[in-house]
Amino acid sequence: MTDTVTTTLATTLQLPCGAVLPNRIAKAAMSEQLAQRDGTTTDKLHRLYAVWGRSGAGLLITGNVMIDRDALTEPGNVILDDARDLDGIRAWAGAAKEGGAQVWMQINHPGKVAVAPFDKRPVAPTAIRSTVPGYNIRKPRTLTAGDIDVLIGRFARTAELAMAGGFDGVQIHAAHGYLLSQFLSPLSNHREDAWGGDPERRMRLLLDVVSAVRGTIGSDQPIAVKLNSRDFTHGGFGTGDALEVALALAAAGIDLLEISGGGYEAPAMTGVARGQEDRPHEAYFAEFAEQLRAHTDLPIMLTGGLRTPAHMSTLVSNGTVDVIGLGRPMTFVPNYPARILAGERPTLPRGPRRTGYRPLDGYLELAWHNAQIHRITAGKTPQRHPGAHTIARAATRLTKAAARQATIPR
Ligand SMILES: Cc1cc2nc3c(=O)[nH]c(=O)nc-3n(C[C@H](O)[C@H](O)[C@H](O)COP(=O)(O)O)c2cc1C
Secondary structure, three states, X not given: XXXXXXXXXXXXXXXXXXXXXXXXXXXXXXXXXXXXXXXXXXXXXXXXXXXXXXXXXXXXXXXXXXXXXXXXXXXXXXXXXXXXXXXXXXXXXXXXHOOOOEEEEEEEOOHHHOOEOOOOXXXXXXXXXXXXXXXXXXXXXXXXHHHHHHHHHHHHHHHHHHHHOOOOEEEEEEOEOOHHHHHHOOOOOOOOOOXXXXXXXXXXXXXXXXXXXXXXXXXXXXXXXXXXXXXXXOOOOOHHHHHHHHHHHHHOOOOEEEEEOOEOOOOHHHOOOOOOOOOOOOOOOHHHHHXXXXXXXXXXXXXXXXXXXXXXXXXXXXXXXXXXXXXXXXXXXXXXXXXXXXXXXXXXXXXXXXXXXXXXXXHHXXXXXXXXXXXXXXXXXXXXXXXXXXXXXXXXHHXXXXXXXXXXXX
């Protein structure tokens, strides 16, 4: 059995652009929050990727990198909107590639959920506040058509800089309630122009971004998109919408579609959204992947709750998905893929205790695992039994970082 599991997951995968993944296990994007105040990279970030570069994963996708220094997802994000730190970007990519993995940069704009800098007003498809306390301090401004053109150019510019800095590909973040996913959602996009009004126009920005990035990086480099299978919000982006967008992305010629779900309001990506209670704790979005597979051969990566090697292998061998995405396990067991490929099933600590308030529980999941990332960079081993002090320390660190990022050096 183990041999079959190992053989399946160790198989290479050729993507439509011609690039080859050395195996089927990918480290999913996890925001590292390790950049300097001006968004440039740090030795800690390079060290982290030197560790993950030897993790056994065939593909490493970075935490989200900002395309615009006027809008950050979290304090400590890498910002890549000009060439000021290309040496740092090269060092980052170089460290990550040491073990032979493909290394892709995830590029993102938070839209209305931008937490920093405080001296700038967030932007959104429509000026509607986020409903989650903590993310709705400032009412967003509606983007003009001119602003949207500029943003498309920014996605393409960041992709171009990533490739110039030695990355092998890019992933466009269109999931989890950030700007591109805000455009896709009928709850946050009330526009009645070329960018909203019906599903076709709501997906236009994402498709234009894909096309601009393709125009910049060329046809032989990988472009991935991370998309929600649904937002888990009443009246929001649903499974039917996701299928349509996924098929449009396949037609647009992307190389890999990563499937996730949820956002700050309903953190389904980490398994804490309403409606997930009665679901298996394994492979949260596998059902959607099956539905999608019936319509397309587009390479699919599935991320969220995957923990059992036999289950991962079955999903790949029966053709439901092509790549298995792993997030949180990589923070507690940094060589998790290599261990799976060696036939082991590494144990992981239980997640943080749930409070019952889902947005907070989603935040605790992030803080709990981000704390382990910080330990790895300090040369420490991940904690065996993290507790409340882990969360308290992470919250203090993040609050201080947020205060430092009230403004961002230009
Ligand atoms: C600390 C942390 C940071 C994350 N940051 C990002 C991110 O920058 N971009 C993204 O697309 N997903 C992000 N995620 C979500 C993961 O990519 C993944 O979808 C989620 O953790 C579910 O996979 P898992 O069950 O294997 O952890 C983050 C998750 C964690 C725990």
